Structure formats: structure tokens, C-alpha cells
Amino acid sequence: xxxxxxxxxxxxxxxxxxxxxxxxxxxxxxxxxxxxxxxxxxxxxxxxxxxxxxxxxxxxxxxxxxxxxxxxxxxxxxxxxxxxxxxxxxxxxxxxxxxxxxxxxxxxxx
Amino acid sequence: xxxxxxxxxxxxxxxxxxxxxxxxxxxxxxxxxxxxxxxxxxxxxxxxxxxxxxxxxxxxxxxxxxxxxxxxxxxxxxxxxxxxxxxxxxxxxxxxxxxxxxxxxxxxxxxxxx
Numbered sequence: 001x002x003x004x005x006x007x008x009x010x011x012x013x014x015x016x017x018x019x020x021x022x023x024x025x026x027x028x029x030x031x032x033x034x035x036x037x038x039x040x041x042x043x044x045x046x047x048x049x050x051x052x053x054x055x056x057x058x059x060x061x062x063x064x065x066x067x068x069x070x071x072x073x074x075x076x077x078x079x080x081x082x083x084x085x086x087x088x089x090x091x092x093x094x095x096x097x098x099x100x101x102x103x104x105x106x107x108x109x110x
Numbered sequence: 111x112x113x114x115x116x117x118x119x120x121x122x123x124x125x126x127x128x129x130x131x132x133x134x135x136x137x138x139x140x141x142x143x144x145x146x147x148x149x150x151x152x153x154x155x156x157x158x159x160x161x162x163x164x165x166x167x168x169x170x171x172x173x174x175x176x177x178x179x180x181x182x183x184x185x186x187x188x189x190x191x192x193x194x195x196x197x198x199x200x201x202x203x204x205x206x207x208x209x210x211x212x213x214x215x216x217x218x219x220x221x222x223x224x
Contacts, residue, residue: 008150034212043114043200043215044153088152090212098213102152 003027006089006101015110019076023089023101026070030091030099033065035074038086038103047087048074079108112137116201116216122224123188123195131186131219133201140205142184143213146170147198156199159184188221196223 006023013019021035032051036044048063050056050072056063062075072091076083089101114135123129133142144156155168159178173192178184184203188195198220202213 006152032212036212036215041198041218041220043116043202043217045215046212049212092212097155097158100153102150 001026003099004089004091004101007104008102010105010107012107012109013079015079015081015108017079017108019074019079019083019106019108021074021076021087021089021104021106023072023091024070025072025091025099027093028067028070029093031094032092033063033072034090034098035061035063036088036090036100038088040085044088076106079106081108081110084108114201114203114214114216116199116219118219119217121219121221123221124224126190128187128189129221131188131199131201131221133184133186133216134182135184135201135203135214136182137203137205137214138181139203139214140181141203142178143202143204144168144174144176144184144186145200145202147200147218153200156186195221197221 004025034049035047037047038044050063050065053065053067060077064073086103086105088103090098092098117132141160143158145153157176159165175187200218201216204213
């Protein structure tokens with residue numbers, strides 16, 4: 001079993017839809033949770049980070065962590081074609097190494 | 111502007127050749143990482159370094175080598191022992207003060223064996 005599981009998609013939605021992206025994990029010691037966005041042939045860029053449980057909102061994006069269920073989510077409201085990318089979840093203990101999910105490919109069509 | 115620079119963007123390797131991928135950062139970050147990305151497999155850690163003159167193997171280090179002689183630089187050599195080197199290679203860095211903020215990635219090098 002992988003430490004971090006993420007559905008690879010692709011997830012295809014119409015413009016304006018609410019998108020829900022999710023990851024599950026097995027190690028309860030993870031404390032820092034992040035979401036990266038990666039456009040085709042580019043490096044990932046940090047989108048959101050959350051410490052421990054709870055929600056964090058930034059514009060159209062909301063990151064949610066449920067440590068009791070070992071489940072994290074990224075919600076995108078009013079999705080745009082420019083949101084089409086691969087979204088990677090990542091998490092860590094107190095050390096430097098991040099553990100990444102395999103990424104979910106999102107397609108937002110006009 | 112601070113960031114990570116990877117070069118070249120595209121690289122072609124003949125069978126049996128060693129090639130070196132460059133990674134330079136001006137973020138004053140202590141830690142640097144090399145990942146390999148293949149379709150459907152996510153990011154796999156090759157090597158990482160948390161301090162100058164020290165580095166550790168990641169999950170798929172066989173056929174690769176690194177050096178960390180300067181804080182700013184962490185080159186990756188793909189040796190002829192790496193049997194399937196065609197992939198997208200990503201370099202990343204993180205600072206001690208940014209433990210909570212994840213990594214900064216470069217724009218990647220696409221290596222193709224010809």
C-alpha cells in the first residue's frame with residue numbers, strides 16, 4: 001500500500017463547476033499538507049498548504065484536512081479552463097522530505 | 111528574482127553515455143532534491159541533500175549520481191547504468207525556515223535516449 005493515494009483521473013468538468021480533488025494517506029504522523037499544481041511540461045508550483053486539521057481558503061481554492069479520516073481535499077470553485085493541470089497532494093512529518101501523491105489530471109472545458 | 115534554474119530544458123542521450131543535468135538555486139535554501147517523473151507514476155525521489163558535501167539516496171538512486179560542492183548547485187548525472195533514463199527530471203529546494211512551506215521546483219529537464 002502506498003503512503004499517499006490519489007486518483008489519477010482524468011477529471012473532466014465544465015467551466016464554472018466546483019471541483020473536488022482528494023488524497024488519502026496511511027501515516028497518522030503527517031502534519032503538513034500541501035497541494036501543488038503542475039501545468040504540462042512545467043515544474044509543480046505550490047498552491048496551498050495546511051498544518052494539521054482544518055480548512056484554509058485562498059480565493060477560489062479551499063484546502064481541507066481531516067486527520068481522523070486521513071483524508072485531504074482541495075476544492076476549486078468557479079473552475080476555469082486555466083485550472084486545467086495536474087494537481088499533486090504532498091505531506092510531510094517534521095523532516096524535510098515530502099511524500100507526494102501521483103497526481104490527478106483535471107480538464108476544465110469551456 | 112529568486113528561483114531554481116534547471117538546464118538544459120531538453121537533453122538527448124545516446125546509449126552508453128553519461129549525461130549531467132544542472133540545477134542552480136539562488137534562494138539560499140539548504141536542502142535540494144532530484145525527482146524523476148514518469149506518466150502515471152508521480153514524483154519519485156532520486157537523491158536529496160540537506161547540507162553541502164552531504165547527500166542521501168532516495169527511492170530510485172540506482173544508475174544516478176550527484177554532488178553538492180556548493181549550496182547553490184546540485185547537479186545530477188545519469189549514468190549508463192540507468193537502463194531506462196527517458197523521463198522528466200525535476201529539481202527542488204527547501205529552506206529550514208520554510209519547513210512548513212514545501213518545495214520550490216525548477217521547470218524540469220526532459221531527457222530522451224536516442
